[in-house]
Amino acid sequence: MIRFDSVTKTYPGQAKPALNDIGVEILRGEFVFLVGASGSGKSSFLRLILKEEKPSKGTIHVLGQNLGSISTRKVPYFRRDLGVVFQDFRLLRDKSVYENVAFTLRVIGKSRGYIHSAVPETLKLVGLDGKGKRMPHELSGGEQQRVAIARAIVNKPQILLADEPTGNLDPVTSAGIMTLLERINAGGTTVVMATHEAGIVNEMRRRVIELSGGDIVRDERSAGYGSVDGTLPAEDEAADVPDDMIAAAVDTAGVGSTDVDAAAAATAAAATAAANAPSEAASAKPAKTKRAARAKKRAESEAVPVVAPETEPREPVTAAAPKVTPEMMQQSQPLYVEPEASDEVTDAAAEITAAATASIDIPRGSGGADGDRAEASDGDDADTAPAAADATAHLTLAERLGLRAPGGPREGDEDQEVGPTR
Numbered sequence: 001m002i003r004f005d006s007v008t009k010t011y012p013g014q015a016k017p018a019l020n021d022i023g024v025e026i027l028r029g030e031f032v033f034l035v036g037a038s039g040s041g042k043s044s045f046l047r048l049i050l051k052e053e054k055p056s057k058g059t060i061h062v063l064g065q066n067l068g069s070i071s072t073r074k075v076p077y078f079r080r081d082l083g084v085v086f087q088d089f090r091l092l093r094d095k096s097v098y099e100n101v102a103f104t105l106r107v108i109g110k111s112r113g114y115i116h117s118a119v120p121e122t123l124k125l126v127g128l129d130g131k132g133k134r135m136p137h138e139l140s141g142g143e144q145q146r147v148a149i150a151r152a153i154v155n156k157p158q159i160l161l162a163d164e165p166t167g168n169l170d171p172v173t174s175a176g177i178m179t180l181l182e183r184i185n186a187g188g189t190t191v192v193m194a195t196h197e198a199g200i201v202n203e204m205r206r207r208v209i210e211l212s213g214g215d216i217v218r219d220e221r222s223a224g225y226g227s228v229d230g231t232l233p234a235e236d237e238a239a240d241v242p243d244d245m246i247a248a249a250v251d252t253a254g255v256g257s258t259d260v261d262a263a264a265a266a267t268a269a270a271a272t273a274a275a276n277a278p279s280e281a282a283s284a285k286p287a288k289t290k291r292a293a294r295a296k297k298r299a300e301s302e303a304v305p306v307v308a309p310e311t312e313p314r315e316p317v318t319a320a321a322p323k324v325t326p327e328m329m330q331q332s333q334p335l336y337v338e339p340e341a342s343d344e345v346t347d348a349a350a351e352i353t354a355a356a357t358a359s360i361d362i363p364r365g366s367g368g369a370d371g372d373r374a375e376a377s378d379g380d381d382a383d384t385a386p387a388a389a390d391a392t393a394h395l396t397l398a399e400r401l402g403l404r405a406p407g408g409p410r411e412g413d414e415d416q417e418v419g420p421t422r
């Protein structure tokens, strides 16, 4: 599915390669975490798969194609099978949620009927049912990321690349996003995700490819964030949340949490507070309180040194923030609902909708006497000629059937809906 053969990437003006003689294969349906210190080459790895960058040496195959032999003109076609999600969401700010997701499909020329069925279905899948009309600034960070994921998967890509998709999100929301990505992967999509989130990697136990200074220094199945026991087990992290913090969080959890129930929210809030504590400990102020001292200890223990292979020194892999705990991952409610329609059903529905919304050519002399019985004609019965057909030839089938007022919006218009007109 994805294969790197002796791939080196050296950016112009850089002496040291961002990726150095990489050889790796990712199979169909895998969920792979790319981990490594900042600057180790994770984003470069993803950009090469996307053909946003070219390797300086070596060859890359994605979905059976040698990327070196895909012409620039054909790159957009190649990318139709890939979805991408970034840390900063990259939504179109002046477009609604619906339009952000529909945009991908419009660009690749999907029919209007297909878009009308695929976009709501995908928004439902990512837990954004009913939010299609919102603008991005009216959404939370987690919701914006779900829009970005919806946009990435709406075309049913075979591969989903995610570059720090939870980097800007709080722990509970991050857990929800991971539940969603896990679900997308369970549906057969290969997922490759670069992350610094130790909690997520430790909890999910998927394949981990670790980069250090452009080299692959670890490639393990069902692995954790760090390769050595120095990692503080995520379970211990949660257990370390003091009771008084949980009690305080229960007091403040209140109602209105949509993603988790109140108890889970309370526990998560407490864990969040605990997770944030290390940054306090890292500040210039001395650790005066018991909580700060505990946080400081934790912060030190979370700087996970990774055992160097043989004698080579290796950059330590450290989590950016000890955010997501196993409890959050387990308690996070699925944001999706089961898609009820198979591809065949969706395609059939799209065809029917497209037929109902497209204008029809009616040759002179075809159709019934009252014109209302006129149907799309292949011209075979040109001799049953209604004079009145001319009067309705410009109408869509939906208009003829009384499903929509004549003269309403047409193909390509934004808000057209098929339905009773009164």
Ligand SMILES: Nc1ncnc2c1ncn2[C@@H]1O[C@H](COP(=O)(O)OP(=O)(O)OP(=O)(O)O)[C@@H](O)[C@H]1O
Residues within 6 Å of the ligand: 011, 012, 014, 017, 018, 036, 037, 038, 039, 040, 041, 042, 043, 044, 045
């Ligand atoms: N466009 C570029 N031009 C020059 N050097 C680059 C470019 N992009 C990345 N680099 C360099 O390549 C190396 C790998 O960068 P890359 O962004 O792939 O790392 P990363 O592991 O994704 O880092 P982070 O975790 O901080 O996102 C770094 O030394 C970086 O400075």
